[in-house]
Amino acid sequence: MTHDAIIIGGGPGGASTAIGLARAGLRVALVERSEFPRRKVCGEFMSAASRPVLEALGVVEEWDAAAGPEIGRLALFTGERVVTAPMPVSAGRGRGLGRDVLDDLLVAQARRCGVEIMQPCRATGFERDAGGHHVTLATSQGTAALAAPILVAAHGSWERGPLFTQAPKMHAPSDLLGFKAHFHGGTLAADLMPLLSFPGGYGGMVRVDGGRLSLSCCIRRDTLEALRRPGDTAGAALQAHLVRSCRGIREALGGAVLDGPWLAAGPIRPALRPCYAEGIYRVGNLAGEAHPVIAEGISMAIQSGWLLSRVLSEIDVHDARARDAAGARYQAAWRRQFSTRIRAANAFANLAMRPDRFAALGRVIAAMPATLTLGARLSGKVKPLG
Numbered sequence: 001m002t003h004d005a006i007i008i009g010g011g012p013g014g015a016s017t018a019i020g021l022a023r024a025g026l027r028v029a030l031v032e033r034s035e036f037p038r039r040k041v042c043g044e045f046m047s048a049a050s051r052p053v054l055e056a057l058g059v060v061e062e063w064d065a066a067a068g069p070e071i072g073r074l075a076l077f078t079g080e081r082v083v084t085a086p087m088p089v090s091a092g093r094g095r096g097l098g099r100d101v102l103d104d105l106l107v108a109q110a111r112r113c114g115v116e117i118m119q120p121c122r123a124t125g126f127e128r129d130a131g132g133h134h135v136t137l138a139t140s141q142g143t144a145a146l147a148a149p150i151l152v153a154a155h156g157s158w159e160r161g162p163l164f165t166q167a168p169k170m171h172a173p174s175d176l177l178g179f180k181a182h183f184h185g186g187t188l189a190a191d192l193m194p195l196l197s198f199p200g201g202y203g204g205m206v207r208v209d210g211g212r213l214s215l216s217c218c219i220r221r222d223t224l225e226a227l228r229r230p231g232d233t234a235g236a237a238l239q240a241h242l243v244r245s246c247r248g249i250r251e252a253l254g255g256a257v258l259d260g261p262w263l264a265a266g267p268i269r270p271a272l273r274p275c276y277a278e279g280i281y282r283v284g285n286l287a288g289e290a291h292p293v294i295a296e297g298i299s300m301a302i303q304s305g306w307l308l309s310r311v312l313s314e315i316d317v318h319d320a321r322a323r324d325a326a327g328a329r330y331q332a333a334w335r336r337q338f339s340t341r342i343r344a345a346n347a348f349a350n351l352a353m354r355p356d357r358f359a360a361l362g363r364v365i366a367a368m369p370a371t372l373t374l375g376a377r378l379s380g381k382v383k384p385l386g
Contacts, residue, residue, distance in 0.1 A: 003027045003116070004317050005150035006135055008123050010036070011099075013284030013301035014154030015106035019057050020309020021150075022113040026317065029146055030110055031137060032119040033155075037100040041180040041265040043216045043295045044099060045071070045193060045206045047381040048092035050299045053306045059109050066105065067095035068190075068208040074372050075194035076365055077248025078352075084192065085369035088377040094193075096208035098182070102298070118144075126151070128279055130320060149317045150281070152308065154301075157269060157285045173222035175267035176201070178292065179238055180216040186256035188213055194252070195293065195352065195372075198245045199223065202293045202352035205252060213256060215249075217242070218268060218292060220353065235262025268292070270349075272342060275334045276327025283308055287334055290342045291349035294379035300338055303385045307333055341380040348375065 005021050007014045010032030018030045046067075054060040070093035076083045087093060111117050118137065121144075125136040132149030188194075188205055196203040196217060203217025219238060228237040239262070242249045268289065275287040284301035311330045315322040365371045 002146050003029045003148040005029070005152060005312070006031065006133065006146050006148045007152040007154055008135075009154035009156060009284075010034075010107050010117070010119060011040075011103055011154065011156060011284065011301065012106060012298050013305040014152065015103070015110050016053070016057060016302045016305030017152055017154060017283055017309050018110045018115045019106070019113050020306050021312060022110065022115045024309065024313030026150075026313070028110075028115045029148070030107070030115050030117050030119075031121050031123055031135075031146075032107070032117070033122045035120050036104045036107060038103065039180075039260065039263055040099040040103075041178045041216065041263050042099045043204055043206070043292055043297055044102075044180075044208050044214045045094055045096045045204070045295045046298045046302070047094040047296065049380065049382055049384045050302055051092050052384055053302055056306060057106070057109060057302075058113075059105055062105050062109075063095075063097065066101055066209050067097040068206065068212075070095055070191060071193045071206065072191040073189070073193070074376055075192055075248065076197070076372055077194045077246050077252075078197035079245070080247045081366060082248045082251075083366045083369055083372065085365075085372035087193075088373050088382050094381065096206040096214055098208045098212065098214065101209050131318075133279065149323065150312060151279065152281045152283060153286050154283045154305065155286070157289055171221070171267075173220070175221040176218040177221055177224060177264060177266040178216070178218050178268055179235065179262055179264050180214065181235065181239070181262045182208075182259040183213040183215065183253065183256035184211065184259050186213045186252055187254050188252040193295070194248055196242070196246060196249060197352040198242060198249075200353060202291075202349055203242075204293070204295050205249075206295075212259060213252070215253075216292065218266070218349075221267070233262070234264060238262065270342065270346065272335070272339060275331035279323070281308055281312075281327060281330065288338055288342055290338070291345035293349045293352055294341060294345040296341055296345075296380050299380065300341075303337065304334060307337065307385060337383070337385065338380070341378070344375075344378045348379075
């Protein structure tokens with residue numbers, strides 16, 4: 001075996017797993033197909049509940065130096081309604097950091113911990129035997145091969161390839177497509193993170209590094225197609241829809257300048273998934289994906305990667321039975337940690353995409369803003385990794 005663990009995907013989940021395993025003394029290879037820095041569709045917020053994990057990973061000082069302002073208030077922007085409420089109390093406050101900065105920060109730490117970084121490099125095939133896994137790679141210099149008893153899938157649910165089978169992504173009118181853009185300027189208060197509800201979709205906004213305003217959202221495929229006119233880009237049609245249909249967005253983007261093009265990805269498939277199957281461990285949204293409406297994607301990815309590294313560091317990775325038992329423990333712990341927020345996200349998203357149905361809840365939130373704070377608590381904003 002060339003390594004003790006091979007991790008496919010260098011995002012927050014994969015890099016966190018790699019750092020944890022390397023710190024436990026394992027020989028780790030991290031395979032990432034993209035060059036960094038790279039922009040990516042993502043809400044870019046991390047709740048304060050993940051701060052202990054950042055400390056354990058050894059990156060909390062770099063995080064503090066790079067991340068945007070602390071978020072102390074939540075908001076609901078829907079139609080003409082704007083409601084604000086306090087963020088639930090926890091050990092500190094969450095902050096936003098662009099993925100073009102965060103991913104670089106974590107991979108650099110993995111390298112310092114002794115992880116072999118193979119980037120840009122694409123996994124093209126694999127074989128499994130009693131000893132573990134053999135992975136074939138395509139690199140800029142040609143092909144390469146790795147072998148390890150541990151194989152971790154951390155490449156995200158939107159990526160496809162020969163390594164990890166997934167159900168075919170059939171297009172449907174109800175598909176949710178993800179979009180993200182950065183802006184400079186605007187009037188969104190630095191300490192405010194709003195939930196956006198608009199016809200056919202939902203989203204969020206947060207200030208990240210360098211004063212950038214990050215806007216991410218999901219919109220139904222059929223809604224977007226109905227909005228587009230000849231010559232329109234999807235991003236331009238979406239932005240016009242957001243500004244037209246939501247007062248809070250319109251005001252927050254007042255005077256803002258788009259920084260780079262809109263990014264798109266999807267469709268998203270929120271669900272609980274096997275965390276361990278066919279000898280492969282999964283982290284991030286490959287293990288389970290929540291609707292982005294709760295802004296917990298990065299927190300779940302980093303926490304799940306650290307959780308897996310803790311479980312695997314306690315076993316003899318060359319013992320097949322121990323690997324299987326660790327997979328079962330990891331899945332049980334993952335679901336205790338994250339399943340409630342995935343179910344809560346489903347309920348929030350189904351309401352947020354229908355402002356007509358959301359109106360009644362909006363009136364309740366306007367009368368009792370603490371309801372918004374409670375929703376953030378249910379989404380996992382104050383639940384540390386157990």
